[in-house]
Amino acid sequence: MKKDIICIVCPKGCTIHVDYDETGIKSMEGYSCKRGIDYATAEILSPTRVITSSVKIKNAKYTVCPVKTSCPVSKDKIQEVMKNICCVQVQAPVKQGDVIIKDVCGTGADIIATQTLEKEKKV
Amino acid sequence: MVKEFNLVIIGGGPAGMAAALEAYALGIKDIAILERDDSLGGILKQCIHNGFGLHVFKEELTGPEYALRFSEKIKETDITVLLNTMVINAEKNKTLYAVNPDFGFMTIKAKAVVLAMGCRERSRGALRIPGANVAGIFTAGTAQRFVNMEGILPGTKAVILGSGDIGLIMARRMTLEGIKVLGVYEIMDYPGGLTRNIVQCLDDFNIPLHLSTTIVKIHGIGRVTGVTTAKVDKNMMPIKGTEEYVECDTLLLSVGLIPENELTEQMGVGMYQVTGGAYVDQDLETDTEGIFACGNVLHVHDLVDYVTMEGQKAARSAKAYIEESIEQKKTKPEIKVVPGNGLRYVLPQHIYLKDNDEKIKVFFRSKARYKDIVVRALINDEVIAKKKVIRLIPSEMESIEIKVSDLFIQTDNGINLKDLVIEVEQ
Numbered sequence: 001m002k003k004d005i006i007c008i009v010c011p012k013g014c015t016i017h018v019d020y021d022e023t024g025i026k027s028m029e030g031y032s033c034k035r036g037i038d039y040a041t042a043e044i045l046s047p048t049r050v051i052t053s054s055v056k057i058k059n060a061k062y063t064v065c066p067v068k069t070s071c072p073v074s075k076d077k078i079q080e081v082m083k084n085i086c087c088v089q090v091q092a093p094v095k096q097g098d099v100i101i102k103d104v105c106g107t108g109a110d111i112i113a114t115q116t117l118e119k120e121k122k123v
Numbered sequence: 124m125v126k127e128f129n130l131v132i133i134g135g136g137p138a139g140m141a142a143a144l145e146a147y148a149l150g151i152k153d154i155a156i157l158e159r160d161d162s163l164g165g166i167l168k169q170c171i172h173n174g175f176g177l178h179v180f181k182e183e184l185t186g187p188e189y190a191l192r193f194s195e196k197i198k199e200t201d202i203t204v205l206l207n208t209m210v211i212n213a214e215k216n217k218t219l220y221a222v223n224p225d226f227g228f229m230t231i232k233a234k235a236v237v238l239a240m241g242c243r244e245r246s247r248g249a250l251r252i253p254g255a256n257v258a259g260i261f262t263a264g265t266a267q268r269f270v271n272m273e274g275i276l277p278g279t280k281a282v283i284l285g286s287g288d289i290g291l292i293m294a295r296r297m298t299l300e301g302i303k304v305l306g307v308y309e310i311m312d313y314p315g316g317l318t319r320n321i322v323q324c325l326d327d328f329n330i331p332l333h334l335s336t337t338i339v340k341i342h343g344i345g346r347v348t349g350v351t352t353a354k355v356d357k358n359m360m361p362i363k364g365t366e367e368y369v370e371c372d373t374l375l376l377s378v379g380l381i382p383e384n385e386l387t388e389q390m391g392v393g394m395y396q397v398t399g400g401a402y403v404d405q406d407l408e409t410d411t412e413g414i415f416a417c418g419n420v421l422h423v424h425d426l427v428d429y430v431t432m433e434g435q436k437a438a439r440s441a442k443a444y445i446e447e448s449i450e451q452k453k454t455k456p457e458i459k460v461v462p463g464n465g466l467r468y469v470l471p472q473h474i475y476l477k478d479n480d481e482k483i484k485v486f487f488r489s490k491a492r493y494k495d496i497v498v499r500a501l502i503n504d505e506v507i508a509k510k511k512v513i514r515l516i517p518s519e520m521e522s523i524e525i526k527v528s529d530l531f532i533q534t535d536n537g538i539n540l541k542d543l544v545i546e547v548e549q
Binding site: 006049052054063064066082096114 | 161162168171172173183185187188191270271272273274299300318319321322323326327513514
């Protein structure tokens with residue numbers, strides 16, 4: 001299989017042509033440094049992303065509270081993680097760093113709050 | 124009610140917060156931040172994606188986390204933070220008029236002012252897209268606030284015009300929330316946003332990016348029902364016969380940002396047309412004594428980290444102004460900095476020859492895309508600085524360092540003043 005990957009490590013943005021199969025990477029062209037090789041290798045063998053989203057929150061100034069995964073998770077887990085995040089509702093107060101879901105979808109990453117939202121008094 | 128402060132910062136976003144904290148750290152007493160929203164943080168609060176802080180904190184933070192690093196620190200100081208506060212008028216003598224629900228109408232007098240009001244998005248009106256005047260057309264940032272702070276989705280099937288970073292980020296965000304994003308249309312022949320956003324926001328989700336394509340008509344009655352797209356030629360004019368109809372109920376615009384300078388202009392501060400921000404010297408001081416500008420109100424930045432650094436710099440200059448007299452500076456020889464071949468703008472736009480040991484970073488943006496070039500600083504036909512740039516594109520700001528001692532030499536100690544030209548070497 002062949003795939004073109006645009007390297008995002010530095011602003012140069014090399015297009016790296018990778019030839020690979022189930023056993024691994026066969027050849028790579030177009031990179032200009034070792035960081036490019038590392039990036040393309042990770043993108044082919046085990047691409048990961050930090051997922052950021054929001055969860056519903058009650059009794060706060062806003063109706064949603066932003067969250068993220070505490071570490072990058074496998075790219076093919078994104079949809080599954082999003083489904084889990086959708087079902088959650090939290091109560092204010094929430095502090096940045098609070099764990100909202102522990103070990104989401106068995107990825108080893110927690111879903112943590114990225115904002116501090118106080119409990120609002122209804123006026 | 125009349126309030127008096129040493130330093131007043133207009134705007135509590137990343138630029139304003141950085142300026143306030145730096146000023147406080149330098150020992151300035153009586154600092155105030157005037158913020159129109161109900162909390163500090165500015166647009167960072169709705170930028171819930173990560174990628175902020177790689178330069179300032181050496182780690183990747185989300186927007187709200189980046190903002191908290193500053194707003195939590197401000198809480199520990201005696202900096203006056205006036206929220207829900209709108210500055211409605213301002214004068215050149217640094218008297219500001221503002222309103223808020225707690226104090227009503229206020230007259231605020233400041234020894235120095237830092238302008239940190241940020242920018243706003245270009246809207247449909249600025250683009251003059253023909254077609255129906257219907258609901259469902261949002262700037263990308265408005266949609267971002269709806270989704271990320273207020274928990275409201277803007278629609279079900281969306282088209283995005285413009286490939287600026289906020290548009291790309293919203294393409295991913297809406298996809299994650301179940302909205303079908305049909306495509307991103309960009310009139311230029313290259314994307315407007317950062318490469319990492321093209322990769323992680325579009326490619327990851329197989330969202331098509333159509334370059335050299337624009338929207339020529341918006342359809343609908345009451346609500347958007349579709350748009351007509353068309354390819355454009357070299358002069359960016361639509362090509363007949365390339366029109367395509369795309370059915371959608373939502374159109375997001377990510378077509379550029381405009382520094383929000385109404386107050387600056389009310390104060391009579393001189394403006395630099397290309398950036399849409401104030402005309403500043405190397406201390407980020409405007410042509411009006413004691414008024415400084417930083418962040419997106421001065422020129423639109425790519426990274427919040429640079430906004431933070433600029434805010435800190437404005438605070439250092441404001442301290443110098445408050446504690447000494449700036450009169451001295453204005454009597455020194457002044458050199459204009461102008462963009463030459465290939466460049467769209469430079470910042471600062473003028474330099475005072477006041478300190479022989481000073482080194483100045485001149486920021487610039489290019490007009491077009493370049494690869495493997497040399498950018499140089501030229502005065503009196505002499506090259507005084509050179510910098511190799513692997514890739515220079517309009518959406519990524521660059522800088523070159525100038526030694527003021529070189530400017531002294533080339534102008535016979537400020538007697539024969541010439542312009543300093545920053546240009547792409549031909």
